[in-house]
Amino acid sequence: MAKNKAVLLQGNEACVMGAIRAGMRFYGGYPITPSSEVAEQSSILLPKVGGKFIQMEDEIASIASVIGASLTGTKAMTASSGPGISLKQELVGYASMAEIPLVIVYIMRMGPSTGLPTSPAAGDIMQAKWGTHGDHSIIAVCPSSVKEMYELTIKAFNFAEKYRTPVYLITDEVIAHMREGVELEDDYEVIDRVRPSEAPSADYLPYRCEEGCDVPPMAAYGDGYKFHVTGLSHGESGFPTNSPEVNDKLVRRIVNKVEAHADEICINETHFMEDAEQVFVAYGSCARTAHYVVKQLRAEGVKAGLFVPKVLWPFPANALKAAVSDKVKNVIVPEMNMGQYVLEVERVLGGKCPVTGISKVSGELFKTDELYEKVMEVIGK
Amino acid sequence: MSSSVNYLRANKMPHIWCPGCGNGIVMSNIIRAINDSGIDREKTVIVSGIGCSSRAPGYMDFDTLHTAHGRAIPFATGIKMANPELNVIVITGDGDSSAIGGNHLIHGCRRNIDITVVIVNNNIYGMTSGQYSPLTPTGAWATTAQYGNIDRPFDIPRVVAACGATYVARASVFHVPQLKNYIQAGLANKGFSIIEAISICPTYFGRKNGMGDAPEMLKWLKDNCKMLKPGDAGNYLAGTAEYDVPYVLGEFVKTTAPEYTESYMKVIEKAGGAK
Ligand SMILES: Cc1ncc(C[n+]2csc(CCOP(=O)(O)OP(=O)(O)O)c2C)c(N)n1
Numbered sequence: 001m002a003k004n005k006a007v008l009l010q011g012n013e014a015c016v017m018g019a020i021r022a023g024m025r026f027y028g029g030y031p032i033t034p035s036s037e038v039a040e041q042s043s044i045l046l047p048k049v050g051g052k053f054i055q056m057e058d059e060i061a062s063i064a065s066v067i068g069a070s071l072t073g074t075k076a077m078t079a080s081s082g083p084g085i086s087l088k089q090e091l092v093g094y095a096s097m098a099e100i101p102l103v104i105v106y107i108m109r110m111g112p113s114t115g116l117p118t119s120p121a122a123g124d125i126m127q128a129k130w131g132t133h134g135d136h137s138i139i140a141v142c143p144s145s146v147k148e149m150y151e152l153t154i155k156a157f158n159f160a161e162k163y164r165t166p167v168y169l170i171t172d173e174v175i176a177h178m179r180e181g182v183e184l185e186d187d188y189e190v191i192d193r194v195r196p197s198e199a200p201s202a203d204y205l206p207y208r209c210e211e212g213c214d215v216p217p218m219a220a221y222g223d224g225y226k227f228h229v230t231g232l233s234h235g236e237s238g239f240p241t242n243s244p245e246v247n248d249k250l251v252r253r254i255v256n257k258v259e260a261h262a263d264e265i266c267i268n269e270t271h272f273m274e275d276a277e278q279v280f281v282a283y284g285s286c287a288r289t290a291h292y293v294v295k296q297l298r299a300e301g302v303k304a305g306l307f308v309p310k311v312l313w314p315f316p317a318n319a320l321k322a323a324v325s326d327k328v329k330n331v332i333v334p335e336m337n338m339g340q341y342v343l344e345v346e347r348v349l350g351g352k353c354p355v356t357g358i359s360k361v362s363g364e365l366f367k368t369d370e371l372y373e374k375v376m377e378v379i380g381k
Numbered sequence: 382m383s384s385s386v387n388y389l390r391a392n393k394m395p396h397i398w399c400p401g402c403g404n405g406i407v408m409s410n411i412i413r414a415i416n417d418s419g420i421d422r423e424k425t426v427i428v429s430g431i432g433c434s435s436r437a438p439g440y441m442d443f444d445t446l447h448t449a450h451g452r453a454i455p456f457a458t459g460i461k462m463a464n465p466e467l468n469v470i471v472i473t474g475d476g477d478s479s480a481i482g483g484n485h486l487i488h489g490c491r492r493n494i495d496i497t498v499v500i501v502n503n504n505i506y507g508m509t510s511g512q513y514s515p516l517t518p519t520g521a522w523a524t525t526a527q528y529g530n531i532d533r534p535f536d537i538p539r540v541v542a543a544c545g546a547t548y549v550a551r552a553s554v555f556h557v558p559q560l561k562n563y564i565q566a567g568l569a570n571k572g573f574s575i576i577e578a579i580s581i582c583p584t585y586f587g588r589k590n591g592m593g594d595a596p597e598m599l600k601w602l603k604d605n606c607k608m609l610k611p612g613d614a615g616n617y618l619a620g621t622a623e624y625d626v627p628y629v630l631g632e633f634v635k636t637t638a639p640e641y642t643e644s645y646m647k648v649i650e651k652a653g654g655a656k
Binding site: 025026028044046047048049050051052054056057058060061062064065066067068069070071072073074076090091094221222224225226227228229230231232239240 | 393423424426428438439443444445446447448449452454456457458459460461462466467488645648651652653654655
């Protein structure tokens with residue numbers, strides 16, 4: 001791959017550039033720290049490529065406008081932080097139910113409530129998974145560098161288009177606000193939603209999947225298909241139904257179209273895992289601290305390793321189980337919350353080895369010394 | 382008269398509405414207005430919120446979007462912004478538009494984005510069986526106002542005129558020619574248009590408020606609405622006109638202002654993104 005010149009970018013800025021590279025042409029948002037630069041950059045960059053930016057009256061209106069835009073065949077994104085994402089939840093579920101591709105940038109700050117607006121946290125990992133009501137599935141990608149803010153935003157759009165689902169790009173304030181020199185690649189894969197192969201007709205079924213596929217092709221408003229979209233339970237025709245069979249089939253399909261493809265969706269980075277005995281699972285800015293501590297431990301002769309899920313949801317169950325060999329004595333999950341992802345790690349490893357969470361909820365990122373000391377307490381036992 | 386049947390999804394009948402409901406009258410007049418205005422049906426999207434009235438798009442053979450309670454206008458805004466070629470029509474109930482969706486209503490007016498909104502005002506929350514809405518008259522009975530409603534209702538034309546809508550009219554399901562003509566004028570207006578259709582809910586409003594059945598409620602509309610006198614819109618909106626009826630019908634605002642998607646095209650030109 002060709003080496004390009006490094007450019008100095010802020011995380012949020014890289015995210016918008018990646019989004020435009022992926023084909024974003026609509027942004028609807030409402031300002032909130034620490035995500036506001038995503039809106040600001042979108043307002044600058046979108047009109048340069050003929051795209052549209054709108055600052056809506058609140059976060060609910062923002063995601064509503066994004067769903068509307070997506071239904072015209074336009075790749076669309078919104079961004080927010082805890083309080084705003086809480087407001088969006090009803091329509092995250094709408095986008096799941098109606099299978100509308102969209103990207104939600106979720107920059108976590110300290111909560112609950114208004115909390116510490118400018119401080120990093122990871123207290124919303126479970127909200128990303130279960131924030132909206134009802135059984136559904138979600139894809140959440142989690143960058144831990146500025147370059148990943150660019151690249152994983154492209155991935156987020158690709159997942160949204162491929163699986164017709166809302167996708168979170170979730171990370172903490174540190175990653176959103178830091179600046180790094182980034183060498184972008186020349187080529188990135190960009191995926192567009194599959195459009196219906198048949199011409200518009202009275203028999204058109206907007207939610208019919210082709211044989212062997214669980215994601216229906218998607219028409220755009222104005223293409224002549226005259227189709228109906230609703231958040232009510234619906235069959236292939238898109239019209240509401242009370243049929244228990246249809247409802248059961250629908251909910252299973254919209255969950256499984258993501259969960260059954262977890263192995264294709266999950267992206268994991270591993271460091272020194274081959275012979276690791278002390279394994280870290282870390283994401284977002286924590287992954288950076290953990291990486292440093294792992295190298296420090298290695299230098300001291302401790303066989304430490306690191307597993308970084310770049311896709312938090314669906315949970316990388318198979319990859320994690322495969323990565324954690326019988327040699328592993330401890331799995332350590334540092335998180336800027338009271339212990340959220342650690343519960344999933346524990347569940348998936350199912351007693352294979354002790355799993356210990358290290359939690360921090362002061363609104364500060366983990367410092368390397370601090371994490372090192374806490375880890376020594378775990379390892380020393 | 383055009384045949385509205387051609388525009389309906391006949392296989393979705395029977396509809397969910399009660400006998401005597403005003404929703405069918407509003408829906409058929411939206412269809413007549415679309416037909417008579419000659420707009421391209423394949424480039425027309427009908428968006429609604431949640432409620433009995435918001436079920437109308439499901440019966441209308443267009444691109445249709447049944448959204449979430451109160452949110453039709455921002456969904457419609459995204460559609461119109463992303464593809465200004467599309468004609469976008471919103472159908473929304475009194476609660477949908479003025480309670481949970483009140484914020485979106487006023488901001489749609491302020492932006493003057495080219496969307497035509499038909500507010501079906503049956504004075505009550507129909508879908509959830511008769512709770513009071515911001516358009517329920519003071520003193521009326523509702524399942525959540527069993528001692529009489531103490532809230533003061535909004536007067537939609539005054540609210541939306543103050544917020545900047547460029548076409549504002551009110552008709553009723555008894556005053557059908559006006560209803561159709563106003564919707565058609567709303568479609569012709571290049572901006573945010575609001576047509577309030579005073580409707581009837583015999584099941585939850587009429588019956589419990591001693592107004593009788595549907596024919597009696599229609600007769601009530603005939604007797605209790607007056608047409609705005611020529612040249613009196615300014616007085617009406619200023620609150621200085623005197624009419625001795627609950628509802629004044631007519632066209633309250635017919636003006637022009639920069640349309641939002643056109644203004645945004647200028648932003649694109651400035652930024653250098655025009656094709
Ligand atoms: C967020 C949310 N809150 C409440 C409801 C319940 N709900 C459904 S329809 C409705 C009121 C509908 O009344 P209106 O908008 O006047 O329309 P109508 O049914 O009378 O046509 C309510 C409160 C809901 N679906 N979603």
